[in-house]
Amino acid sequence: MAASARGSVWKIQPRDVEAAGLAAADAAAFLAALRSAAAAAGSGATRDAVWAAVAAAGVLRPEHPHALHQLVYYSAYARWDRDARGPPPYWFPSPIDCKQTNLGRLMEANGPKLLGSSYKDPISSLSHFYRFSVENQEAYWSMVLKQLAVNFKQEPMSILSTSDRSKKGGTWLQGAVLNIAECCLLPCPSLKRTDDSTAIIWRDEGLDDYPVNHMSLKELRTQVITVAHALDAMFEKGDRIAIDMPMTCNAVIIYLAIILGGFVVVSIADSFAPQEIGSRIGVSKAKAIFTQDFIVRGGKKVPLYSRVVQGTSAKAVVIPAIGDSLGITLRNGDMSWKDFLSRAAGRSSSYSPVYQSVDALTNILFSSGTTGEPKAIPWTQLSPIRCASDTWAHLDVRPCDIGCWPTNLGWVMGPIIIYSCFLNGATLALYHGSPLGRDFCKFVQDAGVTVLGSVPSLVKSWKAGNCAEGLDWTKIRVLGTTGEASDVDDNLWLTSRASYKPIVECCGGTELASSYIQGSLLRPQVFGAFSGASMSTGFVILDEQGTPYQLRRHGDIIQRTVGGYYIVQGRADDTMNLGGIKLHMQTSSVEIERVCNRADECLLETAAVSIKPSGGGPEHLAILAVLKDRSAQYDVNLLKRKFQTAIQKNLNPLFKVSYVKVVPEFPRTASNKLLRRVLRDQLAQELSNRSKL
Numbered sequence: 001m002a003a004s005a006r007g008s009v010w011k012i013q014p015r016d017v018e019a020a021g022l023a024a025a026d027a028a029a030f031l032a033a034l035r036s037a038a039a040a041a042g043s044g045a046t047r048d049a050v051w052a053a054v055a056a057a058g059v060l061r062p063e064h065p066h067a068l069h070q071l072v073y074y075s076a077y078a079r080w081d082r083d084a085r086g087p088p089p090y091w092f093p094s095p096i097d098c099k100q101t102n103l104g105r106l107m108e109a110n111g112p113k114l115l116g117s118s119y120k121d122p123i124s125s126l127s128h129f130y131r132f133s134v135e136n137q138e139a140y141w142s143m144v145l146k147q148l149a150v151n152f153k154q155e156p157m158s159i160l161s162t163s164d165r166s167k168k169g170g171t172w173l174q175g176a177v178l179n180i181a182e183c184c185l186l187p188c189p190s191l192k193r194t195d196d197s198t199a200i201i202w203r204d205e206g207l208d209d210y211p212v213n214h215m216s217l218k219e220l221r222t223q224v225i226t227v228a229h230a231l232d233a234m235f236e237k238g239d240r241i242a243i244d245m246p247m248t249c250n251a252v253i254i255y256l257a258i259i260l261g262g263f264v265v266v267s268i269a270d271s272f273a274p275q276e277i278g279s280r281i282g283v284s285k286a287k288a289i290f291t292q293d294f295i296v297r298g299g300k301k302v303p304l305y306s307r308v309v310q311g312t313s314a315k316a317v318v319i320p321a322i323g324d325s326l327g328i329t330l331r332n333g334d335m336s337w338k339d340f341l342s343r344a345a346g347r348s349s350s351y352s353p354v355y356q357s358v359d360a361l362t363n364i365l366f367s368s369g370t371t372g373e374p375k376a377i378p379w380t381q382l383s384p385i386r387c388a389s390d391t392w393a394h395l396d397v398r399p400c401d402i403g404c405w406p407t408n409l410g411w412v413m414g415p416i417i418i419y420s421c422f423l424n425g426a427t428l429a430l431y432h433g434s435p436l437g438r439d440f441c442k443f444v445q446d447a448g449v450t451v452l453g454s455v456p457s458l459v460k461s462w463k464a465g466n467c468a469e470g471l472d473w474t475k476i477r478v479l480g481t482t483g484e485a486s487d488v489d490d491n492l493w494l495t496s497r498a499s500y501k502p503i504v505e506c507c508g509g510t511e512l513a514s515s516y517i518q519g520s521l522l523r524p525q526v527f528g529a530f531s532g533a534s535m536s537t538g539f540v541i542l543d544e545q546g547t548p549y550q551l552r553r554h555g556d557i558i559q560r561t562v563g564g565y566y567i568v569q570g571r572a573d574d575t576m577n578l579g580g581i582k583l584h585m586q587t588s589s590v591e592i593e594r595v596c597n598r599a600d601e602c603l604l605e606t607a608a609v610s611i612k613p614s615g616g617g618p619e620h621l622a623i624l625a626v627l628k629d630r631s632a633q634y635d636v637n638l639l640k641r642k643f644q645t646a647i648q649k650n651l652n653p654l655f656k657v658s659y660v661k662v663v664p665e666f667p668r669t670a671s672n673k674l675l676r677r678v679l680r681d682q683l684a685q686e687l688s689n690r691s692k693l
Contacts, residue, residue, distance in 0.1 A: 004067070005074035009038050009050060012075055021065030033059045034072065048085075048524075051076040052092050055500045062473065062497050066463070069496045070489070086563030089524035090495065091502045098122045101396045101521050103129075103535070106143060114139070126522045133536040140536055144389050148423045149188040153177045153355040172358070172382055179353035180362065180381045181259035184422035185221040191399040191425030193217065198427045201402060201447045202249050205296055205433020212447050215249065220256075225351040227257035229344035235263060235287060237354060240364065242266035242281060242289035244308060247408050248432050250319055250337075252418060254290050255409060262354025265363040269410025270295055270304060276374070277311030283376050284364045288315040293328045296321050297434040358382055363415060365510050379415065383513035387416040388423035393535045394518040395480050395504050397451055399425030404444060405453030405480065406435030412510040413482065417453065426451070438467040445471045452476050452498075455483035456490060457605070457668070463493040464604050464628050473498045478521070482506040484673050485590040486528040487597055505530045507558075517558070517566050528594075529565040530558075589676060592647060592655075596623055599646040600639065604628045607666055609680040611659065611687060620658035622683055626665055636660050659683075 004019060006012050012034065017027040037057035041049045054060070054076065060069055077088040098104045104122035107129050111119035114132055119125045133140040138159040145159075154177035162170040187194050195218035203212045235241065241258050243265060245251050258265045266284040268277055270292075281289065291308045294301040305318050309331055319337040320326045326336055363379035391397045403421045407413040421428040429447045431440050435458060444452060452473075459481070462468060476498040481491070482505070491503055502525045508515030516537050523531040533539060559567045592608035604626045610619035623643050627634060640660040647655050661683070667675040 004071050005078055006071075007075070007078050008047075009034060009054065009072060009076050012071060016071060017068065020067040020071045022068055030059070030068075033057070047077055047080055048089055051088070051090070055090070055092075058499070060496060060500070062468075062499055063470075064496075066466075066493050066496070069492060073492055082562075084562065086561045087526040087529055087565055087567070089526050090492070091500060091525040093123055093522055093524065095121065095123060098522055102147065102398065103393050103396070103520075103522060106147070110143060122522050126520065130532065130535060134533075134538040137536060141389075144392070145385070146190075147392055148385065148388055149183050149186070149191055149193065149425060150180075150385060150423065151178065151183050151186065153179070156358070173385075176358040177355050178358065178381060179260060179262075179355050180384045180419075181224070181256045182353040184256060184419070185217065185224060185260070187217065188425060193399060193425045195221075197425075199422070200249055200252065200428050200430060202430040202432060203443050203446070205431070205439060206299070208439045208442055212443070220253070222349070223253045224257045224260060225349065226341060226344045227253055228261040228351050229347040230340050230342075231257060231261050231263060233343040234340075237262040238264065239288075240264045240266050240284050240286045242268050242284065242286040242314070243291075243409050244268040244270055244272070244277060244289055245292045245304065245319065245409075246270055246295055246432065247414055247430060249430060251290075251409055252428070252430070255415075255418065259362045260351065260353050262356065264361050265409075267363060267365045267409045267411075267414065269408050271408075272307070272311075272410070274307045274309075274311035277308055280366055280374050280376075281312040281314050283366075283374055286314055288317065290317045290319070292319045292321045293326050294321040296432070298437065301327075356381065365412060365415070366410075367510060377510045379513060384415070384419035384423060386513045388419045390514040390518070390534055391416070391420035392424055394506070394515075394520055395420070395451060395478055396521050397421070397424040397426050397478075401426040401450045402429050402448055403427070403451040403453075404429035404431070404447065404449045406431065406440065406458065407453075412513070413453070416513070436461045437465060438471075441467040441471055441473075444476075445473060448475050450475055451478045451480065453480040453482070454494070456481060456486045457484065457674075459490045459494050460487065460605055463490050468497045471497075476501055479503040480506060482508075482515070485594075487594060488527040489598060491527045503527075508534075526565055529561070529567045531565055591651065592621070592623075595646045595650045596625075596643050599642040602627050602629070602632065602634060605666070606643075607674060607676055607679055609676050609683060611680065611684055621655060622659040622661070623657055624661050624663050624666070624679055624683070626663060630664055634662060636662060659687075 014027045014031055017031055018024050022030055037054045037059050038050050041053035060072055080088050099108055099122060107122045111125055115128050118128050141159045156173035156176035158174050160170045160172055161174045164171055197217045198214050199217045199220040200215040201212050241263050243251060243254055255265055266286045268280050289308060291305055293305045295304050305328055308316055316334040317340045318326060318334060359380045361378050362381055365377045367375040397403060397420050403426050405413055405417040407417060429449050431443045479501055481503055495501060495503055502521055504519035506515040506518050507530060515534050517530040518534050519525055519531045589608040593606045596606040597603055607624045609622050611622050612619055640657055644657045667678045
């Protein structure tokens with residue numbers, strides 16, 4: 001709750017509006033418009049109805065100070081009874097617009113036939129149609145496959161066969177033969193995709209005042225074919241070939257060419273240290289690795305090729321990060337990008353893709369953890385179909401869209417955004433540089449991005465730097481987030497920059513090639529919560545005693561709320577036992593962090609961990625903090641008192657903050673997840689060393 005919030009929007013006064021950053025000359029007019037919009041909700045309207053009316057009226061605009069958005073939103077939901085009504089919604093589906101969504105169109109066309117008299121409209125019948133998708137997989141997937149650019153060389157004999165009892169879960173698309181990369185590269189009349197359609201929009205960091213670059217589908221296909229020919233000249237079909245580089249146009253071209261040619265991609269995050277690169281090359285048995293000489297981020301050149309050389313003896317093909325010439329000397333046996341492409345000289349401008357069964361291996365990814373032996377996760381040709389169908393249904397990716405999700409091929413969102421765009425006929429937007437600052441945010445504006453994905457730490461960075469100030473993000477119609485638990489106020493900032501468009505929360509896993517719970521444009525959305533299971537995905541919700549109550553999956557602890565929403569409460573290994581109070585199922589480190597993040601304006605983010613006292617006994621609560629101004633000095637004792645007050649007021653009066661430390665940054669996985677266990681171990685070692693002095 002914002003400190004300036006009032007008991008309702010009706011109690012907001014001109015001085016409150018001015019204190020939130022609006023000029024005195026504009027305060028009266030704003031307040032009049034706010035009250036007019038609230039009144040339109042009707043006499044005695046509920047708080048969510050008032051907020052819906054205010055949001056729909058456009059009273060709050062992207063250029064308004066964030067403090068003003070906070071004032072109105074938190075005032076609208078003051079004294080909202082979460083226990084009785086669940087978390088408060090901030091976005092509501094339109095009865096008219098919902099019929100134009102991908103899922104809405106499918107339901108309108110097939111709902112009456114499939115659901116009979118129980119079908120009313122996409123919003124009110126979503127739960128029925130979801131249940132149908134779980135119970136009638138054959139029928140649901142038959143319809144969805146027709147919506148995607150999936151072209152079978154040999155059609156499947158069935159959607160789902162359960163005749164082979166040795167295969168748990170059955171056999172999907174039995175007998176199907178295709179090349180999924182080819183599906184991404186061909187015109188598709190049903191999606192209105194032609195050779196002249198824009199396949200990729202991109203911009204290089206440092207050229208932020210120049211127009212964005214465009215690549216047509218035909219140009220993309222031509223470049224992919226060139227790389228595929230060069231691969232054929234050097235490797236045997238089925239060889240595993242790694243990619244360890246930023247997600248640039250070249251990275252996407254190489255990725256598609258490897259699969260088009262019947263090879264297997266090995267995905268490695270460009271942030272990994274040499275030993276991590278080497279271990280993944282070893283596990284996957286990759287024959288070669290594509291990389292760059294440097295990574296250009298925030299105006300700095302970060303060495304990449306040197307890390308690859310230290311990590312593996314596998315042959316490297318090295319692409320210059322800037323210009324056409326490499327900025328390093330190559331190791332014997334390695335090859336420049338220019339020399340590699342010369343291997344395709346004289347070959348045909350066409351290419352015969354390698355067609356394989358739908359369960360053929362195409363990509364080896366790795367879990368995002370950074371400790372222990374890397375967990376190799378195979379993707380078959382089924383994986384792209386699954387992820388593209390989920391973004392079709394939940395993120396509503398359409399042929400007219402421009403999709404951007406700053407990511408890397410080394411973790412699951414890289415392949416997901418490629419397939420989500422190309423198999424849905426959308427344009428892929430790539431920024432060759434750091435996504436943390438204003439330059440990336442300007443690219444979102446200049447590229448006309450309509451579907452923008454993120455992770456919460458990125459949003460926190462954009463918000464802290466006010467990176468979208470003066471930029472037009474109104475073309476965005478859907479936002480997405482994944483990777484870690486979202487912060488309510490950060491998401492309030494994010495949606496307000498895009499005129500209150502919905503943020504679709506996604507939670508899944510690399511092995512799923514998708515999410516098992518997500519948001520939906522056919523349900524009201526609440527901050528930091530999922531509105532239900534992914535279409536066609538069924539799950540059983542159990543607590544630790546086996547009683548139907550709570551969902552646990554992939555090590556996540558997830559709370560089911562009143563109203564049927566789900567809130568991620570952190571990893572199972574992030575739970576704590578403070579003073580004998582187990583923070584498991586009720587409150588987790590994530591919940592503590594959400595409260596602490598709002599304890600002081602100086603804070604960028606916090607991390608809550610438990611530490612065991614040397615003499616035994618209950619665990620103690622430690623809060624580590626990163627400041628917005630990394631060079632600032634702050635009274636840690638004052639910060640500790642603020643954290644204590646915030647936790648006792650908003651969570652549990654019995655929780656006691658025992659230790660507070662300000663740090664420059666938090667350790668994260670390659671997919672940007674906060675490594676609390678690393679913080680916990682580092683802090684325990686520090687306190688142990690201190691006790692020995």
